[in-house]
Amino acid sequence: MTADSAVLAPELRAAPASEDSSLAWLVSDVLTITKRNLIAFTRVPEFLFFNSVQPIMFVLLFRYVFGGAIAISGPLGMYLKHHYVNYLMPGIFVQTVGFGAVSTSIGLAEDLQKGLIERFRALPMARSAVLAGRTMADFVRNIFVFVLMVAVGYAVGFRVQTNVGGFLAGAALVLAFAFTLSWGFAAIGLSAPNSETAQVMSFPILFPLIFASPAFVPVQDMPGWLQAFATRQPFGPVVEATRALMFGGPTATYVEQAVAWCGGLLVVLVPLAVWRYRRAGRSG
Amino acid sequence: MTEAIEAVELEKTFGATVRALDKVSFSVTAGTVFGLLGPNGAGKTTAVRILTTILVPDGGSARVLGHDVVHQAAQVRASIGLAGQYATVDENLTGRENLHMVSRLNHMSRASSAARATELLELFHLSDAGDRPLKTYSGGMRRRLDVAAALVARPAVLFLDEPTSGLDPQSRIDLWEMVEELVAVGTTVLLTTQYLEEADRLAQRIAVVDVGHIIAEGSPAELKAAMGATVLDVGMADSAAAAGVAALLAGMGAKAPAVVGNNVELPVDDGARAAMEALRLLDQHGVVPSHFSLREPSLDDVFLALTGRTTESDGDLAAGTAPEAQGGRGGRRRRRGTPSQATTGERT
Numbered sequence: 001m002t003a004d005s006a007v008l009a010p011e012l013r014a015a016p017a018s019e020d021s022s023l024a025w026l027v028s029d030v031l032t033i034t035k036r037n038l039i040a041f042t043r044v045p046e047f048l049f050f051n052s053v054q055p056i057m058f059v060l061l062f063r064y065v066f067g068g069a070i071a072i073s074g075p076l077g078m079y080l081k082h083h084y085v086n087y088l089m090p091g092i093f094v095q096t097v098g099f100g101a102v103s104t105s106i107g108l109a110e111d112l113q114k115g116l117i118e119r120f121r122a123l124p125m126a127r128s129a130v131l132a133g134r135t136m137a138d139f140v141r142n143i144f145v146f147v148l149m150v151a152v153g154y155a156v157g158f159r160v161q162t163n164v165g166g167f168l169a170g171a172a173l174v175l176a177f178a179f180t181l182s183w184g185f186a187a188i189g190l191s192a193p194n195s196e197t198a199q200v201m202s203f204p205i206l207f208p209l210i211f212a213s214p215a216f217v218p219v220q221d222m223p224g225w226l227q228a229f230a231t232r233q234p235f236g237p238v239v240e241a242t243r244a245l246m247f248g249g250p251t252a253t254y255v256e257q258a259v260a261w262c263g264g265l266l267v268v269l270v271p272l273a274v275w276r277y278r279r280a281g282r283s284g
Numbered sequence: 285m286t287e288a289i290e291a292v293e294l295e296k297t298f299g300a301t302v303r304a305l306d307k308v309s310f311s312v313t314a315g316t317v318f319g320l321l322g323p324n325g326a327g328k329t330t331a332v333r334i335l336t337t338i339l340v341p342d343g344g345s346a347r348v349l350g351h352d353v354v355h356q357a358a359q360v361r362a363s364i365g366l367a368g369q370y371a372t373v374d375e376n377l378t379g380r381e382n383l384h385m386v387s388r389l390n391h392m393s394r395a396s397s398a399a400r401a402t403e404l405l406e407l408f409h410l411s412d413a414g415d416r417p418l419k420t421y422s423g424g425m426r427r428r429l430d431v432a433a434a435l436v437a438r439p440a441v442l443f444l445d446e447p448t449s450g451l452d453p454q455s456r457i458d459l460w461e462m463v464e465e466l467v468a469v470g471t472t473v474l475l476t477t478q479y480l481e482e483a484d485r486l487a488q489r490i491a492v493v494d495v496g497h498i499i500a501e502g503s504p505a506e507l508k509a510a511m512g513a514t515v516l517d518v519g520m521a522d523s524a525a526a527a528g529v530a531a532l533l534a535g536m537g538a539k540a541p542a543v544v545g546n547n548v549e550l551p552v553d554d555g556a557r558a559a560m561e562a563l564r565l566l567d568q569h570g571v572v573p574s575h576f577s578l579r580e581p582s583l584d585d586v587f588l589a590l591t592g593r594t595t596e597s598d599g600d601l602a603a604g605t606a607p608e609a610q611g612g613r614g615g616r617r618r619r620r621g622t623p624s625q626a627t628t629g630e631r632t
Contacts, residue, residue, distance in 0.1 A: 007407050008462075009469045011438040025391055032388045040376035043417055115372035119433075122336040124361040125389040 026126040033133020037107065038140060051103065052145060055096040056152050062088050062216055063156050070217055086161065089153040090170065090243040091215030094235060096149050097142050097178035098210050102202040104138045104182040105189030109198035112190065112280055131273055135182040142178040146171060161247040170245035173258055177238045180262045183269035190276035209235050214243075234261040288314040288349055288441050288472035289335060295343035296330050304330040306496040307344065312489075314440075317463065317473040319487030321480065321583065326493040328476035329369070332445045335474065336366045348441055362390075365439035367431045369446035375418040379410050379429050382418065383436055390437040397436075404432040408462075424455035431462065441472045448482060460485055480583050484508070492586055500590050507586065514555035515585050516562060518548040519575025529573070532565055542588055547575070551585060 041048055062070075067084045111117050111130070120130050150171075160167045185202060192198035212226055213219075213235040219227045230236050237257035244251040289312035296305040304327045312318040320328045333339040335346055337357040345352060351359040373382045380401045387397030405414040408428045418426060427447065434442060444463070448456040463473055463486050477483050483490045484504040492500040492507070500507060518533070520526040523546055530541040530548045536558060541550040552558035555578040566573060581589075 004407060004465060005469045007403050008435065008466050008471070009438065010440040010466075010471045028391070029389060032385055036374060036377060036381075036385050039381060040374065043376040043419075114375075115368055116374060118333075118338055118368065119366065119372040119386075120389070121338045122361060122364065122366045123386065123389045124358060124391060124437075129389075 022126075026129065029126040029129035030132045030136060032125075033129050034136040034140070037134055037137030041137070041141060047103075048141070048144075051100065051141075052148055054099065055092060055145070055149055058095065059088070059092055059149070059152055059156060062092070066216075083157065085153070085157045086159065086247055087243070088216065089149075089158040090246055091213075091239050092153070093146060093149055093170075093174045094177065094213075094239045094242060095210050095215050096145055097174055098181060098206055098235065100138070100142055100145060101178065101181035101185040102199060102206070103141070104134060105185040105192065105198040105202050106195045107134055107138075108186055108189035109192045109195040113194050117277075117280065127277070128274060131183075131186055131277055135179060135186060138182045139175065139179050142175055146174060146178075162245065166245045166248075169255075170242040173238065173242055173245065173255070173262075176262050177234070177258070180265045180269065183266065183273045186273040187269065187276045190273065190280040209233055214239050234258075234265060237261055286314040287311045289318070289346070289474060291331065291335065291344070291346040293344035294331065294334055294341050294346060296327075296334065296339065296341050303496045305334075305341070308493070308496065308498055309344075310491050310498060310501065312472060312474055314472050315467065315470050316488040317467055317475055317486045319483035319490040320474070320476040320493055321478070321483045321490050321586070322476075322493035323478060323583065323587075325495070327496040328493055329445055331493075332366070332443050332474065332476060336364055336443055337361055362437075363439060364441045364443060365434035365437065366443045367427075367434040367445065367447055369449055373418055373426065373430050373433060378415050378417055379405060379421070379432075380414045382429060383433055386433045387436045392437065400436055404435060408432045424451055427451060427455065427459070431459065435466075439471070441474070442466060444473060444475045446476055446478065449478065456482075478583055480581060480586055492590060494587070494591065500586075508581065510589055513581070514552055514558070515579050515581050516550045516552050516555065516558050517575070517577045517579055518550075518562065518566075518573045520546050520548070520571075520573055522546055525571075529566070529571060532569060532571070533562055536561060536565075539589070544588075549585065549588070551581065551589060 063085050067088065070084055108117075108131075111134075117130060121127075188201055188205070189195075189198045192201055208229075212222075212230050213233065214230060215235065219230045219236070222230060237254050238261065241251065241254035241258040243249070244254050289310075291311070292309050293307040294305050294309070295303075295307055297303050308327065308331060310318070310320075320331060322328050330339065334341045335348060335353055337353050337360050340354055345354070347353065348360045349363050351363070353360050374385070377385065383401035383404055384397050387400050388394070392400065401414075402411075405411045408431070410425060410429060410432070413421060413425060418429065421429065431444070431447065434444075447463075448459055451459065460482070463475070467473060473486075475483070475486060487504065490502065490504055490507055491498045500510070502510075516533075516537075518526075518529055520529055523543060526543045526546050526548050530543050533541050533548065533550055537550050537552045539551050541548050543549075550558070550562075559576075559578055563576070
């Protein structure tokens, strides 16, 4: 046998591992795909850069262009000591992870388009690892972007009014919500014919959810019908709960609602994404 | 002889009417290369996707190394390798990272994944490029890495879906030599191709596929015997002149000459002798062709010999093909001689 043929020689492998070790392999597969996606982020620094520039511009826009004209009325104004930036930043955090979720849909649409998912399907790996690895990597990216936005917020005058515990609880809520959204946008990405379409499919969904919410202005000043929507869609309670955790005010109801939204959405969105994954690319 | 792959009456329909596979059966003997030869849209890729557990067939069944592709998909995946017509590798990762990832997803240990990546990079002459992102690779390098990725787990059965479409001639020959080495050490290979030359060189058996049907199967020698070893190609100014030349040459070969556009094509067994005789005949009748050549038979010639039509004609179907499947696919391109142009993807 030559050196080449030793490298090429086939080998009949044992049957797939037992149940016990398949859980270990599931974890390993998820971590392998997560790592692959994280490496990809570092190889396209432009993506991460422009992904961060947009939320920073939103901070500057609302802080310095619109901020002066927005009056925070009601009991909240007192807690915020009339600083709009303190009102604004929790909204920005949630908005940032909201728009960031689009990259989950773009990433999966791209994998599908380029045939990578096809290759993964022919490998003896866990089926769910492609999705879990993508949402995990996006979770890590969201931590990075969140930290960046906190720093930007501090630079423009934002200060936590409660305590470290409240701030960390708010951060945990924002990131949990980000992870939840990722699964929804995974389903969108797997339903899109290509990554460009995945992107344009995502914005009309996000826009009303983000802007018809208490993210930038209090809902009391919206027309009644819009108020009803703004407080009954997931971004409403998540923004209010984050704001309450970081800046004070009654937290319990908002946090309960926000956690319920995250849990409820995960129960729906995870199976939806898995279903789209099973179907994706199989029609021709 | 053991059968490494057995496909029995595979059926797959996309949408309401596109019949990608219509009761396709074939088997591949272990340790041999089996070629699925056909034009774009013939159903070759669909067959590969079913055999590699990516798609579930609508009807029929298939086994790879005795494992059912639907009910024992995990066992099948553990023993196969797949290299697609698109180099399905991650262009943001380096060559080494790609191989490492595929090794880990094949559930190899970290240490053996790393060692395997190194030896495969070396074997495929990618050691120098191994730590560069794939974005910097040429098409040929990408394709080599794709094949390397298919080999990480030392598969007993390798699926190569149009492995050389779009490759330059040298990369094509390198890949052919690699396939020959793989077979020499006992790998079973299922190869799809649009190039008769490729199937002829690599495969022990060839099945010619057209609109979801196998229209001929045999050894390359048997298939070539059916159409003549060489094609005499005479080009004329217009189709009327071509028809005249066809009448002139009618008695020469075992088969009747075919008029394709302004060309007369005649399969012959002894090229040199036929050329001399044809030139004599043309000269006697004062006919000066615009083009006169001898060439290897192409996929078109196989189709012409088997169905009485070329791969580009969409009407006038031979009996036994599925007319309804024709609707969805235009754009069959005529290919002759050595493959030179990059092919567009066939995903149905």
